[in-house]
Amino acid sequence: MSRETGHSDHIPGTCVFTGQRSQQGLKLNSFAFSLHKAENREAYRQDPDGYMDGYGLSAWEKQKVKEKDWKALIEEGGGNIYMLLKVGAMTGDGLVPIGAQQRGESVEEFMKTRNVPLRQNM
Amino acid sequence: MSRETGHSDHIPGTCVFTGQRSQQGLKLNSFAFSLHKAENREAYRQDPDGYMDGYGLSAWEKQKVKEKDWKALIEEGGGNIYMLLKVGAMTGDGLVPIGAQQRGESVEEFMKTRNVPLRQNM
Amino acid sequence: MGRLVAGIGSSHVPSVGVAFDQNQQEAPGWKPLFDGYKPAKAWLKDVGITHAIVLYNDHGTDFFFDKYPTFALGVADEYPIGDEGWGARPLPAVKGDAVFSWHLANSLVVESEFDLTICQEMVMDHGLLVPLPLLFDHEPDWSVRTVPFQVNVLQHPLPTPHRLWKLGQALRTAVESYPDDVRVVVVGTGGLSHQLHGDRFGHMNSDWDKEFLDRIEDDPESLVDIPHDEWMERGGAEAVEMMVWLGMRGALTPKVNKIHRNYYLPMLSGMGLTVLEDTLTSAAA
Amino acid sequence: MGRLVAGIGSSHVPSVGVAFDQNQQEAPGWKPLFDGYKPAKAWLKDVGITHAIVLYNDHGTDFFFDKYPTFALGVADEYPIGDEGWGARPLPAVKGDAVFSWHLANSLVVESEFDLTICQEMVMDHGLLVPLPLLFDHEPDWSVRTVPFQVNVLQHPLPTPHRLWKLGQALRTAVESYPDDVRVVVVGTGGLSHQLHGDRFGHMNSDWDKEFLDRIEDDPESLVDIPHDEWMERGGAEAVEMMVWLGMRGALTPKVNKIHRNYYLPMLSGMGLTVLEDTLTSAAA
Ligand SMILES: [Fe+3]
């Protein structure tokens, strides 16, 4: 199915990052991508709302970023996980808390599911 | 020959814009490309040397730009004609004077070689 | 279902845009050029074109040699008018169709294995903007939805004419698998003969231009094996743009109906226009 | 003459870079991973590798969805170390070889008709930077010249595994037509099983990882027709990166000598390493 449309969503718990989602999340992801520059991270820290306004983010997007609602940003907002990881890197949220939130678990609960619980991973 | 190397120079009076030339002229062409923005053209007009320094141009490149020596910029400097046209657009030199200089002719001499001498062309 | 209705080849000389904006259509030097587009525009309206896939090349408006794509496909709903060094032309932003464009992207990359650079942001260059308002209404807004497809003809290595031919075939496949009733023209822009640099500045070759116009119509496959050097020798170094027309022609049926042709050779370059009707679509209509 | 000596498949988990920079090589959680690279590094030195063509994917370090290439080839003499959000790693700039890279570009675009985006400026991402210092010395400077080759595995439509396989074959052709005596390894990075988003975050599949490691070695063509959906179902959505290994394997002889393999499955992803010697080159040596 996705071979034809690129818009496959039949794998449970999975949001394939299609063109459709990329179009929807273009501003959000552009904001997140910009944080690969240290001066932009500093500018965000000084004024999160102003910085996000500069990328044209909606009130909903700004709220979800501030709430660290990664699940909503990805499932409803067209966020790309690799771009959002730069937001997490800036706010001190690594991949594990970002993933646990998406699974609806605490970090502790999630860590119990791992065979070798490395501090940093991915 | 160029099928293998991309570096064909056997057509008389012709500098094929190969990877080699693109590498050589990267800074020069980057400077010229930047002039597609009005604010950059204004910044150049205010301070040509300072502006070109910002793109890392060599003394030779800066001199040839100021002398409008398009022939040298292309044949020796790796300049790309489409990028250099933006320098000409800024300094008021259209394609005809740029081309006549490369042929070693005056604009008047060059115009005599044309069948329909349109004011603006290309 | 998507239908490929026609193909158009057109030159894209920047001064045509200047002359158009300054209403020089009736000036003696320009009239032979502008008059040539009138029957083309009328016919395109007549056959109900909804979408134009425009194969063209950028000239330093949006793409630079830091990262230079061989093929770049636009997938936006709107494309801003570029500033090529003397300010942007007074045209409305080019109207796209993101859904249709993403469909083409999926088909070209996954089915036909083209290695596209996919552009959600893309600024329009005279390579597209010169022919577009000569072929379609643009006031108060564009009468057509455009898919820009940028081809590298500036920095060698260039795509081969054979690759462009295959691209045309893949575009047809992509259009025909679109579920909506779009009526598509593929436009290839560039050339004809011209050289803009070196001692050979001003080179033109009307014999080759006319031969090319014949062959692109009747025997296009005879053009696909011509090496880059030969395009440059015959037409001038910058006339490698003519290869882009093969991407248009490859999308059409082997036999086509010639609707219209124009040729004019002023000043610095051969200016050509050809309008070709797809025979499969015309037979089905 | 250019010789294709070997192929390497490797994961590129970012935390490996952090652990490496913090000298965690002997820490119990990390030792099984780092020890796996030691024989690989020693062997590469032994066989005199001069150049590494590294097929990898960017993760938002240098490429954004405004203009997203399917395939991007680096052609610079030097590539800066990227900042992925927490500062650049303390590694010397990656050493390239522009002349060799442009040769590859010419061969891939003109001979083999790949539609590359050609990058004279390209910032390095952990996709390349994680394995590189595990395979080659980097102090005081890199012991290898690197050609970065970026593959889109982020934004669908992705290149097909079949296209990556053909890319590998084209890379071999390009290497073998190079006039200088370079000794080349092709590295494919990515995977193995992992999913980083959604309810399925943390999905791993060691059975599939191990099957993949077997098949990439012994029966790689059996992998080229697996559709994108199946890669995602088996390995996780982000495990489409595993397809990149086919670009490496396609460059090698059908039969290869297995030099080394490592597999480790901690935390969030299968971490694999495979070192395969080309049998044509080894026979000729
Ligand atoms: Fe042009």
Ligand SMILES: [Fe+3]
């Ligand atoms: Fe990765």
